[in-house]
Amino acid sequence: MPHTLSGKQGLEFLGEMSLFVKASFTILVAFIISKALKYRRNLQTVSYLPGLRPAFFPMTIPGLVIPTTWWNPGIMFTWAWRFHLYKWFGSETISLVPFLSGPVALYTSNLDVARQVAGGSVTTNFVKPEQFSRSLLFFGMNLVAADGETWRTHRRLMAPSFNNDLYDLVWTETLKTYHEMIRSDGWDKESIIDQPVVQKITFKLALLIIGKCGFGFPFDWATPPISEDGSMSMQEALRIISDTNTYALFLPKWTHDLPFKKLKDMRTAHAQFRNFMHAQIATKKDRIHLQSAGTMDDSADSDFFTTLVRANEGQGSKLKLSDDELIGNVFIMLFAGHETTAHTLAVALGYLAIYEEVQEEIYEQIVSVCGTENDPELSHYPKLDKVLAAFYEASRLFPSGFIMIREAHRDTTLQLPNPVGQEGHTTIPIPKGTQVIVDMIGVQYNPRYYEKPEEYRPSRWYGVGNESETFTAFSIGPRACLGRKFATTEAVCYLAMLLRDYTVRPILRPGESKEQWKERVLDAKVVMTLGVQDVPLRFTRRT
Numbered sequence: 278m279p280h281t282l283s284g285k286q287g288l289e290f291l292g293e294m295s296l297f298v299k300a301s302f303t304i305l306v307a308f309i310i311s312k313a314l315k316y317r318r319n320l321q322t323v324s325y326l327p328g329l330r331p332a333f334f335p336m337t338i339p340g341l342v343i344p345t346t347w348w349n350p351g352i353m354f355t356w357a358w359r360f361h362l363y364k365w366f367g368s369e370t371i372s373l374v375p376f377l378s379g380p381v382a383l384y385t386s387n388l389d390v391a392r393q394v395a396g397g398s399v400t401t402n403f404v405k406p407e408q409f410s411r412s413l414l415f416f417g418m419n420l421v422a423a424d425g426e427t428w429r430t431h432r433r434l435m436a437p438s439f440n441n442d443l444y445d446l447v448w449t450e451t452l453k454t455y456h457e458m459i460r461s462d463g464w465d466k467e468s469i470i471d472q473p474v475v476q477k478i479t480f481k482l483a484l485l486i487i488g489k490c491g492f493g494f495p496f497d498w499a500t501p502p503i504s505e506d507g508s509m510s511m512q513e514a515l516r517i518i519s520d521t522n523t524y525a526l527f528l529p530k531w532t533h534d535l536p537f538k539k540l541k542d543m544r545t546a547h548a549q550f551r552n553f554m555h556a557q558i559a560t561k562k563d564r565i566h567l568q569s570a571g572t573m574d575d576s577a578d579s580d581f582f583t584t585l586v587r588a589n590e591g592q593g594s595k596l597k598l599s600d601d602e603l604i605g606n607v608f609i610m611l612f613a614g615h616e617t618t619a620h621t622l623a624v625a626l627g628y629l630a631i632y633e634e635v636q637e638e639i640y641e642q643i644v645s646v647c648g649t650e651n652d653p654e655l656s657h658y659p660k661l662d663k664v665l666a667a668f669y670e671a672s673r674l675f676p677s678g679f680i681m682i683r684e685a686h687r688d689t690t691l692q693l694p695n696p697v698g699q700e701g702h703t704t705i706p707i708p709k710g711t712q713v714i715v716d717m718i719g720v721q722y723n724p725r726y727y728e729k730p731e732e733y734r735p736s737r738w739y740g741v742g743n744e745s746e747t748f749t750a751f752s753i754g755p756r757a758c759l760g761r762k763f764a765t766t767e768a769v770c771y772l773a774m775l776l777r778d779y780t781v782r783p784i785l786r787p788g789e790s791k792e793q794w795k796e797r798v799l800d801a802k803v804v805m806t807l808g809v810q811d812v813p814l815r816f817t818r819r820t
């Protein structure tokens with residue numbers, strides 16, 4: 278017999294239902310009120326500075342998976358809105374206050390503000406927040422992620438290795454590697470070489486140069502570094518680590534073991550890379566022990582890998598590194614030392630391919646400085662300022678270190694310079710825990726500093742010295758990039774050889790114009806650093 282509700286039961290049921298609806302409604306109202314109160318508090322925190330009011334903070338899972346829209350800017354908004362963002366709000370420093378979830382932050386495209394937060398002086402009120410440095414800490418504490426006394430120790434240990442002997446070696450090895458590439462990839466047998474993804478060669482080059490010069494690895498173009506079991510090249514492992522770093526950063530740790538292909542690749546790459554580093558460290562330790570015993574000459578071992586391993590062994594320095602710090606620094610130097618340079622070289626070649634007149638101007642300088650027969654020498658470097666400018670300008674438009682995240686570790690203030698044309702500044706309070714993000718894309722597309730910032734114009738850097746702080750893509754102040762001269766030495770040498778021997782042109786799709794190619798190809802993609810889409814190029818040997 279079908280079960281039916283009596284009148285009394287029906288009333289009770291409706292009563293319970295309405296109780297449930299009432300309870301849900303009350304919870305919803307309480308939730309909305311608490312969010313609204315929190316939102317108001319957050320607006321106070323940023324002194325009601327104009328800015329974005331999205332649902333989520335950009336560096337959260339929704340920020341990563343949902344494309345850039347007005348209600349969810351996502352991780353790419355500083356790139357997607359690079360021409361308008363700060364104009365919209367009439368300020369070079371804006372706030373970002375999510376109304377659903379995530380911390381508040383200030384984003385700045387102003388260099389004076391960047392100096393106040395990212396300069397990294399001893400008395401700084403701002404530190405690198407650990408939750409965002411996590412992607413750099415997979416393998417252990419290191420120079421890039423560290424702060425305070427730990428940072429000072431790591432920097433003091435590493436900085437002396439970045440000297441003229443190193444740059445001499447970088448130059449020599451880049452020349453050698455260029456010739457190896459020409460021979461082993463068969464470029465010497467063809468007059469036209471198509472590279473559908475130029476990053477394949479720029480990444481290989483940059484990894485080999487950091488490996489040879491910074492670590493003394495015995496690899497070359499034909500036999501690049503591979504994992505201990507031979508199953509994965511280290512270039513591939515580092516690419517996967519970089520591509521999947523957002524999973525590692527934002528997904529809870531337990532999810533990393535789930536049986537999805539991306540996660541499996543991530544685990545394999547991490548394991549292979551870790552084994553590779555352990556094997557290299559073991560080999561280096563053996564050498565150091567033999568050298569200490571006087572049975573091996575140590576004059577050739579001046580690379581920073583030796584410095585790190587010695588510090589781990591408690592030799593040669595008062596500064597001791599733990600095992601985790603050793604492996605953390607090995608990873609960071611291999612990583613920072615190649616991905617940044619490789620992306621920027623790909624971008625520079627992409628722009629030079631479409632701006633033929635700029636390419637010709639640079640070619641003429643190369644030939645006038647080095648001739649067409651002999652390889653350039655390191656002493657030519659200062660005279661190849663147009664080559665350096667081509668690289669600098671690529672790095673301005675695609676700054677591989679695209680955001681520098683800092684957090685106030687005590688209550689402090691910031692001086693925000695008034696808009697262009699108005700003297701003075703406005704001081705705003707910054708409560709402890711507030712994030713201040715230096716938007717390097719914003720800085721480098723800021724019309725206050727660059728005329729027609731959207732244009733690729735290497736000439737703006739002609740004559741600008743290698744150390745000049747007017748060039749900001751390597752950051753500023755005591756925490757500026759330690760590898761700047763390393764990167765520019767490698768880039769100038771490689772570009773000088775390549776552009777002297779070959780013309781570079783874009784590989785266009787049928788019916789595609791150069792302008793359309795530029796729109797399609799010279800577009801950013803975020804991995805661990807800011808990269809560029811696959812750049813397809815044609816190299817034609819100059820006769």
Ligand code: HEM
Nearest residue numbers: 421613614617618621678681751752756758759760763764
């Ligand atoms: C185009 C190439 C490069 C660019 C645009 C670049 C950019 C940067 C930026 C913006 C920072 C500051 C990051 C922050 O404070 O959050 C930085 C730091 C650093 N870079 Fe580079 N970099 C490049 C190449 C290199 C190379 C080749 C190496 C090593 C050989 C290197 C090693 C480092 C290190 C160790 C730091 C940390 C310095 C410190 O905190 O004391 N970089 N780089």
